[in-house]
Amino acid sequence: MNRFTIICITACRVNPDSLRGIVKHRTTIRELAEYTGLSPAAVSYALRGKQVSAATERRVREAAEKLGYEADPIARALAGGATAVVGLLVGSLADFWTQELVRAVQRELYGAELSALVADADGEPARELELAQRLVDQRVDGLVVVPIGPASGGWASIARQLPVVTIGDELPGVAPAGEVVFDNELGVEQALQHLSGLGHRRITVLSWAVETSPERDAERAAALSAAALGLDCRVVPCAYSLNGSQPLAAELLDDPGRPTAVLCLSDSIAYGVYAACAELGLSIPGDVAVAGFGDHPISRLLAPPLTSTVWDVEQAAECATSFLSQAIAADGPQATLREVVAPVLAVRASTGPPTPRRG
Amino acid sequence: MNRFTIICITACRVNPDSLRGIVKHRTTIRELAEYTGLSPAAVSYALRGKQVSAATERRVREAAEKLGYEADPIARALAGGATAVVGLLVGSLADFWTQELVRAVQRELYGAELSALVADADGEPARELELAQRLVDQRVDGLVVVPIGPASGGWASIARQLPVVTIGDELPGVAPAGEVVFDNELGVEQALQHLSGLGHRRITVLSWAVETSPERDAERAAALSAAALGLDCRVVPCAYSLNGSQPLAAELLDDPGRPTAVLCLSDSIAYGVYAACAELGLSIPGDVAVAGFGDHPISRLLAPPLTSTVWDVEQAAECATSFLSQAIAADGPQATLREVVAPVLAVRASTGPPTPRRG
């Protein structure tokens, strides 16, 4: 059998202009240098307003405008510059409040001309540090963390490499660039006082299943015991989502000796309690009073509307972004910026006085 | 006044090993080359299993393992390789269903060892393309888009540069790498049939305020008119969020000639209607029946539980990620992968027969 080899040589002289729009060519700094008659180094400096005369800077800027030059973020990152990307690491994206926080942070970052590389530990504390390292490898300029894991040495090492801002819980011993702290201690105290005031004595706290450091654990225990004067109060760790809390709540409430009130440290958890109550035919707040934490926009639409502790996500996001921007601009270790967000208890119909049990 | 100049010279001989853990040093490909006695090029090839003998490949892999070598994603990206980052561009992160989708996509991407650069157009269609371009500039390997804007020429150009997968609406004329399509036409038809079957005649559809292309607009109009046989059906565009829909719904319902049923093309919109009803003292479904779209996990917890059209976010996310992975691996234009997700109407207590009006 014969084999034919067909050779086809086409001489092709393409006018570069005709490629515009088909293959996009980014203007490089060297082209800009040639155009302005300067060296690439001078252009690089000029664009960042350093070490050049005002006249040159203006000339370069005009040329950049004209040629539509924009620095390649990847090349800039490799050379050690900023990427304008920050990492946003959350403990559990399944939690509705966290979702709202992500939205708010995204909006703020857009205003600050930053992009976000979002990572979700999906409720597994062990995954947190690995994801953080991955973000660092991507050369993010900074990190916003909503921690659920313990504050290990790995965090300290990361915080030394780039600015880290925490939202919600702290990472003790890490010395981040900024902290937006929720005063959980006070929040829990207020909520328990409210329930206690209504006459509840047997209360269960559904806490998030966070692998806290000893200090934070102690903090929380202290808050609980302090506020719990005279209260029969149990703390149960719980998955940070609706699907996680529903079965746990069902088990907890399907018992004549059930608590008269449940305080959930996240609205997502409270939603699971609602679902469990519906399943068991228990009425809220008649059979069991329920309070949440975070105050998701939907909570006031539930039946009954959910009593919840308001944590302002907009404020938290604004602070965190501002802290991070400052730390990135400062470009060196500074004192930790800190903002404590005060809890406000929004009392709604899901909490009322306990009804006396027959038996 | 005297000036003292203090010169302090400290001869400092640092053992490189002692710096470990203080400043993290990434092993580079050249170090790995030196260690194995090969050239950097050979190592690069070996790590990607190309053009090298099996023995060499094994040797390099072992050395990489031993030295803890991991390729720098930034350098790789600059050299034209893959970044293992994909862009996730959503029309409105304020929409709860979109939030769920983002969560699901994140989880899938984690499984595929990809990271996500998330961008939110925040309900503004004009912002969509700009954000997409920004993601392309960041050298993402691909793009997952939940579009709200029109399919302009800009999209076609982007789809030619990298794989694009759409979820939900399509971008006609763009030829993306993959499409996960929601059959909105059928979904709307089913919902309207349900309402019609209950006896509703005057129905308002609160649609998302999407700047659709003519084709999609026509599609939707066709679906509506086809299903709306005998129905007095009005379509009103609405912001894609609770806060956006509540005032609109309040205005719409504060009118004796109000519709007997409202079909919302997103659960977020329906939540706004619930809020408006609470405000106006209208009962659901007695005074007005309400149906949603998307079936957010919370919807079944509302009072009354919301009738909604189920769009499975897990399935959509899985498909989209799979399509994108395939397209990235194929590394060249392929036929568009396509999956149509069928709507399933979950009937709950928020829809019932209309009550006759007095007057």
Add this chain to the structure above:
DNA sequence: GATCGGTTGTGAACCGGTTCAGTGAACCGG
């Protein structure tokens, strides 16, 4: 034994910025 084709591996250029050391020119006080 010369030629050929295929496999492995190398050297160097390249991606597109940043930055350091160095050079000339202008400037200044003595």
Add this chain to the structure above:
DNA sequence: CCGGTTCACTGAACCGGTTCACAACCGATC
């Protein structure tokens, strides 16, 4: 007029990979 600064800019190295063109080597074929 001279030594010392400061200013504005340049050349070249560098970040850490990828890839192209080519060389060395091998066995098989004519």
